[in-house]
Amino acid sequence: MLSFLREGFGNPSSVHAAGREARAGVEEARERMATAIGAAPSEIVFTGGGTEADNLAIKGALRKLRGNGNHLVTTAFEHHAVLDTCSWMVHQGFEQTVVRIPPSGVIDPQAIVEATRPDTLLVSVMAVNNEIGTIQPVAEIVRAVRQAAPNAVVHTDAVQALPNIEVDVRGWGVDLAAFAAHKIGGPKGVGALYVRSGVAVEPLLHGGGQERGLRSGTLNVAGVAGMGLAAEFASKEIEARRDRLGGLRDALLAGVRSHVPDVIVNGEMERRVASNLNISIPGTHGETLILLLDRAGIACSSGSACQSGALDPSHVLAALGVDESVAGGSLRFSLGRDSTEADIDAVLEALPAVVDAARRAA
Amino acid sequence: MSKPKAVVAMSGGVDSSVAAALLKDQGYDVTGIMLKLWRGGEENNDSGCCSVGAADDARRVADVLGIPFYVFNFAEHFEQTVIADFQSAYARGETPNPCVRCNQWVKFDMLLDRAKQLGAEVLATGHYARVVETGGRRRLLRGVDATKDQSYVLWMLTQDELAHVRFPVGAQNKSETREIAERLGLRTAHKPDSQEICFVRSGEIGDYVARATGTGPGHLVDSAGRLLGEHRGLGHYTIGQRKGLGVSLGMPVFVTGIDASTNTVVVGDRADLMVGGLSCEEATFVAEPPAVGTEVLVQHRSHGAASPAEVVSCGRDNFEISYREPIEAIAPGQSAVLYSMDDIEVLGGGIITSTVRETAGV
Numbered sequence: 001m002l003s004f005l006r007e008g009f010g011n012p013s014s015v016h017a018a019g020r021e022a023r024a025g026v027e028e029a030r031e032r033m034a035t036a037i038g039a040a041p042s043e044i045v046f047t048g049g050g051t052e053a054d055n056l057a058i059k060g061a062l063r064k065l066r067g068n069g070n071h072l073v074t075t076a077f078e079h080h081a082v083l084d085t086c087s088w089m090v091h092q093g094f095e096q097t098v099v100r101i102p103p104s105g106v107i108d109p110q111a112i113v114e115a116t117r118p119d120t121l122l123v124s125v126m127a128v129n130n131e132i133g134t135i136q137p138v139a140e141i142v143r144a145v146r147q148a149a150p151n152a153v154v155h156t157d158a159v160q161a162l163p164n165i166e167v168d169v170r171g172w173g174v175d176l177a178a179f180a181a182h183k184i185g186g187p188k189g190v191g192a193l194y195v196r197s198g199v200a201v202e203p204l205l206h207g208g209g210q211e212r213g214l215r216s217g218t219l220n221v222a223g224v225a226g227m228g229l230a231a232e233f234a235s236k237e238i239e240a241r242r243d244r245l246g247g248l249r250d251a252l253l254a255g256v257r258s259h260v261p262d263v264i265v266n267g268e269m270e271r272r273v274a275s276n277l278n279i280s281i282p283g284t285h286g287e288t289l290i291l292l293l294d295r296a297g298i299a300c301s302s303g304s305a306c307q308s309g310a311l312d313p314s315h316v317l318a319a320l321g322v323d324e325s326v327a328g329g330s331l332r333f334s335l336g337r338d339s340t341e342a343d344i345d346a347v348l349e350a351l352p353a354v355v356d357a358a359r360r361a362a
Numbered sequence: 363m364s365k366p367k368a369v370v371a372m373s374g375g376v377d378s379s380v381a382a383a384l385l386k387d388q389g390y391d392v393t394g395i396m397l398k399l400w401r402g403g404e405e406n407n408d409s410g411c412c413s414v415g416a417a418d419d420a421r422r423v424a425d426v427l428g429i430p431f432y433v434f435n436f437a438e439h440f441e442q443t444v445i446a447d448f449q450s451a452y453a454r455g456e457t458p459n460p461c462v463r464c465n466q467w468v469k470f471d472m473l474l475d476r477a478k479q480l481g482a483e484v485l486a487t488g489h490y491a492r493v494v495e496t497g498g499r500r501r502l503l504r505g506v507d508a509t510k511d512q513s514y515v516l517w518m519l520t521q522d523e524l525a526h527v528r529f530p531v532g533a534q535n536k537s538e539t540r541e542i543a544e545r546l547g548l549r550t551a552h553k554p555d556s557q558e559i560c561f562v563r564s565g566e567i568g569d570y571v572a573r574a575t576g577t578g579p580g581h582l583v584d585s586a587g588r589l590l591g592e593h594r595g596l597g598h599y600t601i602g603q604r605k606g607l608g609v610s611l612g613m614p615v616f617v618t619g620i621d622a623s624t625n626t627v628v629v630g631d632r633a634d635l636m637v638g639g640l641s642c643e644e645a646t647f648v649a650e651p652p653a654v655g656t657e658v659l660v661q662h663r664s665h666g667a668a669s670p671a672e673v674v675s676c677g678r679d680n681f682e683i684s685y686r687e688p689i690e691a692i693a694p695g696q697s698a699v700l701y702s703m704d705d706i707e708v709l710g711g712g713i714i715t716s717t718v719r720e721t722a723g724v
């Protein structure tokens with residue numbers, strides 16, 4: 001990736017040698033990305049991020065299929081890149097059904113089937129929830145939708161899937177799947193959309209016809225190269241990561257429980273990625289907890305950050321039916337490649353005083 | 363020994379930026395906090411305080427000053443208190459002051475609690491006012507810069523709050539504040555003062571109130587009850603208003619009364635505006651309630667002089683005053699603030715519930 005930033009000034013669309021070199025880098029990245037998710041290279045469209053990939057999938061599919069129906073199905077705990085895009089399409093005249101989520105945080109495929117109609121054009125369900133880490137039965141949902149609404153295109157926001165779970169878009173059977181480089185250890189501002197061979201979507205951007213005409217605009221070559229490598233690494237470390245982070249995460253939860261016996265875990269633990277822990281500490285404000293933990297050198301989140309930097313109440317916890325007062329005191333710990341036992345110890349050392357302070361004046 | 367902790371409420375304007383800088387200079391361990399007061403969308407106000415742009419400004423100022431910065435989401439609380447009161451006051455035919463309510467219910471209540479939770483001894487804002495302590499009693503004084511003084515909107519502060527509240531810029535002129543900001547290279551140095559109510563543009567209050575309260579046009583009558591025309595909705599009018607009445611009687615006419623129960627606006631001539639005294643509820647006093655007969659100066663709107671008056675009655679949370687000379691145009695819903703006869707010290711204040719019409723013949 002750095003070689004493209006330092007030396008490679010070629011435009012991948014050009015014919016000359018420098019251009020060819022850039023193009024080779026892009027195509028190598030496309031192969032790596034495809035291999036990491038079980039797709040063919042020709043099914044990968046690079047974008048300016050996960051949000052753009054979700055937008056291209058949802059808007060592109062609906063615009064392509066307009067006339068054959070007018071309805072879409074999604075779920076209440078999707079990322080805003082999906083929820084807000086779907087709402088925008090409703091604003092544009094489509095109708096949507098937003099499926100509710102049980103307290104487990106795992107979508108019931110039957111609920112998706114019940115939401116479909118004869119005129120359903122698109123079903124969009126996430127692969128892994130970004131706040132509570134629950135793993136969704138994507139393959140099962142796709143099978144069920146194929147029976148109930150054979151003409152519907154199925155999209156999955158898989159931004160949180162790698163490097164936490166094996167991704168096999170063919171095995172899942174989805175038509176479209178969105179990915180973001182920075183969620184898998186790559187650079188920010190690059191993403192990819194898997195577009196199953198034979199599935200058509202309208203582009204969002206028109207111009208030079210890059211990316212099979214689905215995403216015009218000169219590619220961010222260095223970013224794309226970085227994404228390819230990141231995807232390759234991510235797909236190889238899934239199992240080791242699951243074992244190591246799962247152990248750390250469970251130690252974290254056990255430690256929290258011993259200090260804060262009334263802690264509530266949001267979403268079920270069993271079908272959850274190893275890197276996620278989402279808890280609520282009754283009688284506290286998430287904002288206060290995060291600030292105090294930050295001052296203690298510990299970075300975690302609560303709710304979802306909006307553009308101003310404020311935390312909005314979590315729509316995910318609301319979708320699960322978590323009581324507002326409990327959701328308000330939620331904390332999300334994300335573990336990663338660099339997380340160590342010492343980090344867990346540091347959290348457990350800081351937490352009791354932080355919880356006491358946050359509870360004192362609440 | 364660790365430094366005492368302080369929280370500065372940062373709005374993204376120059377005053378609170380410099381307040382943070384001054385407090386840091388005084389040796390405090392300063393944390394900047396911005397309040398997000400809107401639900402959901404960021405599009406509401408892109409220029410006002412607390413907008414995304416303002417958060418970016420405040421965050422950058424905090425970075426330059428080397429202090430941590432956080433945004434707290436108070437949207438729900440703000441909506442349930444300040445905005446709800448604003449709407450219901452207009453629906454009652456009053457003219458509310460939301461800045462007073464925000465100080466009363468948000469900044470020096472919920473935010474002060476949060477600041478204490480974070481271990482802060484002090485909460486500072488960028489208001490132009492002063493807190494001084496003499497003989498164990500805290501006094502609230504007008505700001506040094508008479509043209510910028512904001513003590514009017516701070517009357518609800520009592521000994522308990524004043525023990526923790528600081529106004530670092532209150533002891534200087536606005537021009538000095540801007541000079542300090544410029545010297546420190548703060549991007550807010552030349553930002554214009556905010557003028558409007560933060561959640562509705564000044565020219566649009568009438569439409570906002572109509573939308574929010576579902577009220578509409580009604581009768582415009584003279585003091586004898588004669589129908590003169592139609593008014594555009596109560597939110598468009600305040601006592602003493604001369605412009606935009608849409609009637610021409612061959613002499614200057616003013617809004618002299620608003621009767622929400624019949625959705626009627628009453629107009630009359632200048633003599634009908636004269637007020638001899640007023641009553642306040644929800645009153646608080648910085649120290650002790652003043653004795654009946656105390657000579658005071660009374661200010662009844664945020665911009666305008668304080669006028670000599672006498673305390674006619676005074677309870678724990680209410681008072682009545684009688685003006686020495688009749689005063690023109692006083693709107694219920696605004697605050698009446700009691701100042702010492704030298705016009706320096708705030709004694710207390712309350713929300714105006716009724717006025718005594720000056721019946722002296724013309």
